Amino acid sequence: MAVIQRFGIVSVARINAAISLVIGLVLSVLWILFTGVTGVARGIDGGAIGSAAMHGAGGLVVIIFVTIVYAVVGFIAGALVALLYNVAAGWFGGIEMDLAD
Template sequence: MKKEITRLDVGSVAMMYGAILATIGLVIGLFVAAFGSLFGSLINSEQSGMFVGGGIFMAILFPIMYGVLGLIAGALVAVIYNFLAGRIGGVKVYVRD
């Protein structure tokens, strides 16, 4: 059976996209923190703590930054989809009962 998605709820799309990107940001932030700690321990200087602290800061900042940008992008995509779906038709999805 073929059905058509004619509208998207802007709030739910924005929240879901924000949550997805926040999760991706957390993974990337953890990698940055791990590599920052690794390279910070290999450097013998007074600034080696900057790598460790910067990595931990990125592990906190990336999920927040990605989540906010995802929230904005998700809302924008849903608004554009709703505008265009009314004019050219929505996405057709095949479902089984």
């Protein structure tokens, strides 16, 4: 049995940021697609038409902003979790793992 005694805080934070960045990108694209569909439906129902370029630019800003925010929050959360794990592992021992050759 191998025991994980401590995690590198920055390495865990980087990996978590990368994963969160991808999740943020996917969710923001899905959000834009969903709001675009509902926007078209509102236009068909007599809502304001003619602001497609404005919605497109706004959608790009949302995708960039949400993706960056997810990555930053993911980095902070990853660092915090790694730090807390290291403290807890010092008190109670690390996680035991059975590793194959």
